[in-house]
Amino acid sequence: MTTEPPLRRTSLYDCHVRAGARIVPFAGWEMPVQYEGIVPEHRAVRTAAGLFDVSHMGELELRGQYAGQVVNYLITNDAGKLSDGQALYTCACNEAGVILDDLIVYRCSSERYLIVCNASNVTKMAAVFEKAAEHHCDFDNRSDRTALIALQGPKAFDILALAGSGAANLRALKSFHFRDAVVANVACTVARTGYTGEDGVEIFCPWDDAPALWTALTSLGQPLGIAPIGLGARDTLRLEARLSLYGNDIDETTNPIEAGLGWVVKMDKGDFVGRAALEAVKGKPLPRKLVGFEVTGRGIARHGYPLLDLAGKPVGVCTSGSPGPTVGKNIGLGYLPASMAEVGTRFQVDCRGKGIDAIVVKTPFYRRQA
Amino acid sequence: MSDNVPAGLKYTKDHEWAKAEGKEVIVGITAFAVEQLGDITLVNLEVRAGDSLESGKGFGTIESVKTLSDLFAPVGGKVVKVNQELETKPELINEDCYGKGWMVVIQVPDGGSPALAALLDDKAYAEHLKTSAH
Numbered sequence: 001m002t003t004e005p006p007l008r009r010t011s012l013y014d015c016h017v018r019a020g021a022r023i024v025p026f027a028g029w030e031m032p033v034q035y036e037g038i039v040p041e042h043r044a045v046r047t048a049a050g051l052f053d054v055s056h057m058g059e060l061e062l063r064g065q066y067a068g069q070v071v072n073y074l075i076t077n078d079a080g081k082l083s084d085g086q087a088l089y090t091c092a093c094n095e096a097g098v099i100l101d102d103l104i105v106y107r108c109s110s111e112r113y114l115i116v117c118n119a120s121n122v123t124k125m126a127a128v129f130e131k132a133a134e135h136h137c138d139f140d141n142r143s144d145r146t147a148l149i150a151l152q153g154p155k156a157f158d159i160l161a162l163a164g165s166g167a168a169n170l171r172a173l174k175s176f177h178f179r180d181a182v183v184a185n186v187a188c189t190v191a192r193t194g195y196t197g198e199d200g201v202e203i204f205c206p207w208d209d210a211p212a213l214w215t216a217l218t219s220l221g222q223p224l225g226i227a228p229i230g231l232g233a234r235d236t237l238r239l240e241a242r243l244s245l246y247g248n249d250i251d252e253t254t255n256p257i258e259a260g261l262g263w264v265v266k267m268d269k270g271d272f273v274g275r276a277a278l279e280a281v282k283g284k285p286l287p288r289k290l291v292g293f294e295v296t297g298r299g300i301a302r303h304g305y306p307l308l309d310l311a312g313k314p315v316g317v318c319t320s321g322s323p324g325p326t327v328g329k330n331i332g333l334g335y336l337p338a339s340m341a342e343v344g345t346r347f348q349v350d351c352r353g354k355g356i357d358a359i360v361v362k363t364p365f366y367r368r369q370a
Numbered sequence: 371m372s373d374n375v376p377a378g379l380k381y382t383k384d385h386e387w388a389k390a391e392g393k394e395v396i397v398g399i400t401a402f403a404v405e406q407l408g409d410i411t412l413v414n415l416e417v418r419a420g421d422s423l424e425s426g427k428g429f430g431t432i433e434s435v436k437t438l439s440d441l442f443a444p445v446g447g448k449v450v451k452v453n454q455e456l457e458t459k460p461e462l463i464n465e466d467c468y469g470k471g472w473m474v475v476i477q478v479p480d481g482g483s484p485a486l487a488a489l490l491d492d493k494a495y496a497e498h499l500k501t502s503a504h
Contacts, residue, residue: 039408039409236435299412300411300412322436323411
């Protein structure tokens with residue numbers, strides 16, 4: 001018999017319940033999966049704005065003279081190129097070159113770095129960073145003290161403009177940059193990042209200040225069509241934008257190159273964990289690639305469904321799949337042999353014993369108008 | 371919406387409804403099931419008129435954005451009608467699950483009402499929702 005640890009709640013739990021959320025267990029947390037419904041929430045983010053509670057994600061801080069070197073040794077992208085107030089997306093691999101987690105690394109100063117990791121990986125990544133920091137720099141797992149709210153969508157900055165003069169200036173923030181700002185009287189750190197394919201921000205604030213911020217943004221955004229967004233629409237939004245989901249599309253059995261994340265692997269930055277293994281991967285033809293596909297037959301591909309060649313032989317696996325509410329098609333991601341990864345290649349998805357036609361397409365499935 | 375449990379219908383614990391009309395039984399899914407599924411995007415009814423169907427056996431699947439659910443026959447008998455419209459308009463189930471969102475009609479040799487005797491009535495089903503769903 002195994003005993004599950006009790007589920008935890010973010011400081012916004014009561015806000016979610018009041019807003020009529022359906023709550024589900026997710027990565028050890030009780031999180032809202034949907035409020036009004038996945039499709040209307042998805043549309044709200046594409047056409048107006050959505051508010052997401054992502055406080056369950058992990059925040060790790062490294063401080064000290066050598067913090068930058070420690071961080072850069074653990075990640076595949078090059079944090080050495082960051083300036084103060086700039087962030088980057090990266091993988092962290094192990095020595096075998098497979099993905100431990102995907103992260104955003106924020107350079108607050110030359111001696112202070114913030115790492116945001118997936119909720120499901122906080123324990124693992126805290127251990128990895130803490131061990132690497134030993135004797136080199138200070139490590140602080142701030143996850144329990146740090147709330148994170150994402151405000152995403154074409155109206156995101158119009159809503160911030162209503163949240164005080166400090167927040168109004170955030171429109172000038174460049175993509176993947178961040179700074180401290182007072183938003184609706186709450187002292188925050190605001191980053192122009194997101195996980196939806198829309199413009200917007202992710203806002204860090206102290207754990208107990210999140211309800212005030214959430215409530216203020218909700219009422220300020222009301223006339224502009226803001227909606228609270230659950231994990232369900234978060235998944236369809238990120239899938240249309242072809243953003244990887246850890247545990248689905250990438251995990252400890254996949255490397256960044258085959259996952260289409262070669263652009264965050266910087267071989268020219270010096271040594272890092274997994275470098276030798278990834279060099280070997282790069283030196284040979286890839287056996288398989290993560291591709292985007294459209295289901296052209298009557299079916300919806302789901303995580304774990306086998307992908308079949310036209311002779312009906314299993315040759316790959318679907319890692320993410322659902323209807324794409326904005327693209328209006330049933331879409332998915334999956335690993336296929338490199339020989340079948342070309343755009344236009346036809347194959348089938350094994351939908352519970354039925355072979356349903358599909359075709360490899362260009363990604364992202366959805367790209368916002370500039 | 372989930373408390374929409376019309377009287378006069380019979381229910382399964384898997385959230386199908388069944389309505390007796392003479393020797394026929396009309397089958398669909400309940401408002402509670404619809405609410406749990408969210409926006410329904412695909413209905414696959416895997417039976418045709420003329421097929422025989424055993425009670426409790428799967429007759430198709432229904433998919434929403436997030437999940438796939440199996441559909442189970444509340445009674446056994448001969449399928450006499452299948453709602454083909456759902457193939458192109460799955461949203462009919464969201465809009466009117468007890469009406470235009472019906473799925474199949476099953477002919478029951480001994481008449482609909484006796485065949486449905488074993489199923490839950492509206493009060494028992496409403497009670498089932500209260501005790502199991504929350």
